[in-house]
Every structure is written in structure tokens, then in C-alpha cells.
Amino acid sequence: MTTARHSGIAAASVENRDAPGPFLIVCEHASNRFPAAFGMLGLPAAARRAHIAWDPGALGLARALARRLSAPLVAAQVSRLIYDLNRPPHSPGAMTAKSETYEIAANAALSVAERQRRTEAVYLPFHAVLRAEIARRLAAGTPPVMVTVHSFTPVWFGKPRSVEFGVIHDADPSLAHAVVAEAKARTALDCRLNEPYSAADEVTHTLRLQATPYGLLNVMLEIRNDLIADAAAQEAMAERLAPVLTAALAKVREPRREAIA
Amino acid sequence: MTTARHSGIAAASVENRDAPGPFLIVCEHASNRFPAAFGMLGLPAAARRAHIAWDPGALGLARALARRLSAPLVAAQVSRLIYDLNRPPHSPGAMTAKSETYEIAANAALSVAERQRRTEAVYLPFHAVLRAEIARRLAAGTPPVMVTVHSFTPVWFGKPRSVEFGVIHDADPSLAHAVVAEAKARTALDCRLNEPYSAADEVTHTLRLQATPYGLLNVMLEIRNDLIADAAAQEAMAERLAPVLTAALAKVREPRREAIA
Numbered sequence: 001m002t003t004a005r006h007s008g009i010a011a012a013s014v015e016n017r018d019a020p021g022p023f024l025i026v027c028e029h030a031s032n033r034f035p036a037a038f039g040m041l042g043l044p045a046a047a048r049r050a051h052i053a054w055d056p057g058a059l060g061l062a063r064a065l066a067r068r069l070s071a072p073l074v075a076a077q078v079s080r081l082i083y084d085l086n087r088p089p090h091s092p093g094a095m096t097a098k099s100e101t102y103e104i105a106a107n108a109a110l111s112v113a114e115r116q117r118r119t120e121a122v123y124l125p126f127h128a129v130l131r132a133e134i135a136r137r138l139a140a141g142t143p144p145v146m147v148t149v150h151s152f153t154p155v156w157f158g159k160p161r162s163v164e165f166g167v168i169h170d171a172d173p174s175l176a177h178a179v180v181a182e183a184k185a186r187t188a189l190d191c192r193l194n195e196p197y198s199a200a201d202e203v204t205h206t207l208r209l210q211a212t213p214y215g216l217l218n219v220m221l222e223i224r225n226d227l228i229a230d231a232a233a234q235e236a237m238a239e240r241l242a243p244v245l246t247a248a249l250a251k252v253r254e255p256r257r258e259a260i261a
Numbered sequence: 262m263t264t265a266r267h268s269g270i271a272a273a274s275v276e277n278r279d280a281p282g283p284f285l286i287v288c289e290h291a292s293n294r295f296p297a298a299f300g301m302l303g304l305p306a307a308a309r310r311a312h313i314a315w316d317p318g319a320l321g322l323a324r325a326l327a328r329r330l331s332a333p334l335v336a337a338q339v340s341r342l343i344y345d346l347n348r349p350p351h352s353p354g355a356m357t358a359k360s361e362t363y364e365i366a367a368n369a370a371l372s373v374a375e376r377q378r379r380t381e382a383v384y385l386p387f388h389a390v391l392r393a394e395i396a397r398r399l400a401a402g403t404p405p406v407m408v409t410v411h412s413f414t415p416v417w418f419g420k421p422r423s424v425e426f427g428v429i430h431d432a433d434p435s436l437a438h439a440v441v442a443e444a445k446a447r448t449a450l451d452c453r454l455n456e457p458y459s460a461a462d463e464v465t466h467t468l469r470l471q472a473t474p475y476g477l478l479n480v481m482l483e484i485r486n487d488l489i490a491d492a493a494a495q496e497a498m499a500e501r502l503a504p505v506l507t508a509a510l511a512k513v514r515e516p517r518r519e520a521i522a
Contacts, residue, residue: 116400139376140376
């Protein structure tokens with residue numbers, strides 16, 4: 001595992017860097033670390049462990065998928081409450097002052113200097129590391145297929161959510177549609193397209209920033225976090241989802257091959 | 262002026278970094294330098310001075326525009342024949358083996374390692390510097406308006422070109438349309454939309470990579486290089502084009518203000 005540091009902060013880690021599979025896995029909300037340079041934002045431990053600080057279970061699932069798919073994994077090293085890597089720097093959600101029912105008072109009325117400091121210490125190096133992994137593969141003539149791995153809370157503003165596996169797309173829906181079809185065919189998961197969020201909720205920044213400009217096939221996965229609460233559950237979920245991703249990619253690539261033949 | 266270095270190579274320079282104007286000027290083909298790490302690709306001096314190696318006059322015009330518009334300028338420091346910063350790493354044009362009537366034999370059959378080395382030494386640091394300038398302004402709540410400045414040769418495959426000022430857009434044509442309208446109203450230049458190139462020619466990579474993901478207003482300018490052959494001509498052209506850009510931006514922003522009122 002290698003990490004990229006900026007001003008003493010590690011913003012991204014890269015695992016399985018030279019893995020030969022077609023996918024590149026990304027986990028923007030992998031971590032609930034609050035580096036000393038930013039402090040704990042006055043939050044109690046319970047809030048720092050909650051889904052507002054990170055996507056619980058997402059990193060374990062992402063690693064288990066990366067292993068099965070022989071894929072590199074780029075993962076965040078800093079809590080989304082310091083900087084949400086799936087938001088651009090001018091979005092209020094990049095350094096949010098409110099998440100679901102939680103107030104993050106330390107993020108209210110941030111100075112421009114502090115917004116720039118977090119952008120330069122967390123957002124830019126994370127996305128530079130991810131871009132470098134993409135560019136290295138492009139230069140080798142093997143454009144990666146980008147899969148971002150997220151988790152969502154089973155109860156949102158007091159309401160239970162029944163969706164278990166959300167599949168979200170941005171400009172190019174082809175891989176997302178194929179993943180939904182394969183998940184329905186191969187698993188009993190309650191799988192839905194563009195739930196519990198969609199691009200309209202501004203949750204597709206990483207896809208727009210990193211995949212769309214290069215025409216990479218891409219999809220964002222959202223798994224309900226009670227289904228990936230421990231290592232065994234994460235392994236079991238990866239065991240279900242890895243064949244879904246492989247089959248979906250084959251389906252998307254199939255008509256392209258036919259079009260050439 | 263600050264420069265970003267990678268493996269001893271300066272890929273980008275930033276001038277007027279803290280200039281307060283609304284525009285951010287970009288010049289991807291500013292330079293015909295061939296750093297020692299890459300050598301001169303076996304090209305004679307005449308080829309290294311020709312439009313295939315850079316956009317002659319573009320840097321002088323970009324600087325003169327930046328001064329008049331109080332704009333920061335991000336400019337390349339390396340010849341486009343080492344790496345064309347307006348192309349993604351998997352494009353044959355990124356490290357082209359042929360440009361107009363010139364053969365660049367040293368770029369034929371480049372190894373993957375060499376393509377990756379140039380991508381990492383030139384493409385990634387240039388676009389990281391540009392991204393950082395954009396992100397700093399986004400974090401401050403002042404999204405920049407991106408203008409890329411290019412020049413084109415007056416004779417192409419033996420044929421003279423009569424267009425003098427080309428205005429090219431990618432996904433968002435709003436600023437390009439306004440620039441054409443203002444150029445026609447305010448100058449006698451032969452100004453045309455999406456000439457001598459358009460997005461279909463894959464010349465809008467920088468717009469797609471840097472402006473579109475953030476929803477920045479953006480436009481690519483192409484000036485025939487015989488009109489900006491020396492410093493005096495570059496200053497005179499900037500004197501004509503700066504008011505065009507300012508008026509075009511005002512026009513684009515006007516209906517937005519009305520929509521709010």
C-alpha cells in the first residue's frame with residue numbers, strides 16, 4: 001500500500017496498484033480519521049463513528065471486491081466531515097455544517113483560507129492520486145472501468161430504508177443498467193437504479209471528474225451498511241457482487257464487439 | 262511566476278496567480294521547449310520552431326490578455342510533440358508520430374513505459390497545477406471562467422485558411438456563442454464558430470477535463486498565427502479581444518441575473 005502525503009496529511013492510499021483486472025475501485029468515504037492538522041471538529045466519539053463521518057463497511061467491501069476482481073483500490077484516508085471527496089470545493093456539502101440530524105458547528109462559517117487549506121490538503125491530492133492511476137492505465141492503452149463503493153445508513157431521518165443495493169450513474173448509464181440487471185438475475189438483493197440517491201443529489205462528482213472526461217465506463221455502488229457491518233459480511237457481499245460486476249461488464253462490452261465484427 | 266516541477270521537469274507555469282478578474286487563461290501549447298530528459302526527438306531546428314511543436318504567438322497573446330483582464334495564466338513549459346496537453350493519454354495525438362506533413366519518427370512505436378513517463382512528467386503535473394488554480398477559486402466561492410488560447414497555421418496541407426479567429430466549445434456553448442457575437446459586432450476579424458477545428462476533432466480535452474466537471478463557463482480561442490507573429494501584433498490582438506471577452510461574459514451572465522430578479 002502506498003499513500004500520498006500533502007502537508008503531512010495522507011489523503012489517499014493505493015492498494016493492489018499493479019493488479020491486472022479491468023476495474024479500478026474507488027472509496028471516497030473509506031475513513032473516519034480526523035488528522036491532527038484539522039482536529040475532531042468538536043464532535044463526540046459517537047458522531048465520529050457514525051455514517052456522517054464515513055461510509056461504514058465500505059472500505060472492507062471495496063477491499064474484498066478489489067481482491068476478487070484483481071483491481072487496484074484508491075481509498076480516502078480522511079473523514080468526509082473534514083472534506084467530502086465526492087463534492088467539488090464550491091459545494092456546501094464539501095465541508096458540510098449539517099449532515100442528516102447532526103450539526104457540525106466547527107464547519108459553519110469556515111473562512112476562505114480554511115476551505116482552501118482543506119481543498120489543498122485533502123481534495124486535490126486524493127483526486128491527483130486517482131487521476132494518476134487512471135492516466136497510467138490510459139497511457140498503457142487499457143482504460144480502466146471505474147467503480148465507486150459507498151454505503152448508506154438503514155435509517156434516514158428516522159425512516160427505515162428498504163433498498164439494499166443502489167446503483168447510480170451519471171452521464172453514461174450503460175454499466176449501471178447492466179449491474180442492476182445482473183444483480184436482479186443473480187442475487188436476491190433489493191437492487192434499485194439511482195436510489196437512495198441520484199446524480200440530481202450531487203453525489204456523482206467523482207464520476208464526472210474522473211471517468212466522464214476520459215469516456216471510462218463507470219458506476220457508483222451504494223450498499224446499505226447493516227449488510228456489511230463486519231468483515232465476514234463484507235466478504236460475503238463481495239462474493240455476491242464481484243460476479244455481478246464481471247457479468248455486467250461483459251454484457252456492456254458484448255455489443256461493442258459485435259459492432260466491430 | 263511559479264513553476265511546478267516533476268522529476269526535474271517544469272511542466273506548467275502560473276503567472277498573475279492572485280489576479281482578481283473573472284477569467285482564468287490557459288495556454289497548453291505555449292512552449293516549444295524540448296527538455297533534456299526527452300531530447301529533441303531527432304527533429305531539425307526548423308521543425309522545432311514550426312506550428313507542429315507549439316502554437317506560435319499564443320503565449321504572447323495569452324499574457325497580453327491576462328494583463329488586460331487581470332487574469333491568472335497557466336501555461337505549458339514543454340513542446341506538444343513531447344506531450345500534447347490538450348489530449349488524453351490514450352489518444353494517438355497525445356504523443357503524435359505525425360503532425361500535418363511532418364513525421365515525428367521518434368514518437369512512432371513508443372513503449373508503454375515511455376508513454377507513461379511522459380504522461381507522469383508532463384500531462385499530470387500540468388493539469389494538477391491548473392486544477393489547483395481552479396479549486397482554490399472554487400473554495401473561495403469565485404468559480405473562474407476558463408479561456409484557452411491557441412493559434413493555428415495560416416496554411417494547412419498547402420491550402421490557405423481564411424478564418425482568422427476560431428471560437429470553439431464543448432458541452433456548454435453559451436460563452437462561445439457570445440464571444441462570436443461580440444467579435445462580429447466589435448471587430449473586423451473573420452470570426453467563426455468551431456473553425457478551423459471543433460470538439461469532433463478531439464481538441465477540447467482541457468475544457469472537458471477542467472471546466473465541464475465544475476460547470477465552469479468556458480471557451481477555446483484559436484487565432485491564425487500570422488496575425489500574432491510578434492509582440493506588437495500580440496498586444497494589438499489582445500487589445501481587440503479583451504473587450505470581446507468581457508462583453509461576452511457580461512451577456513452570458515445577464516439573463517441569469519434577470520432570471521433571479
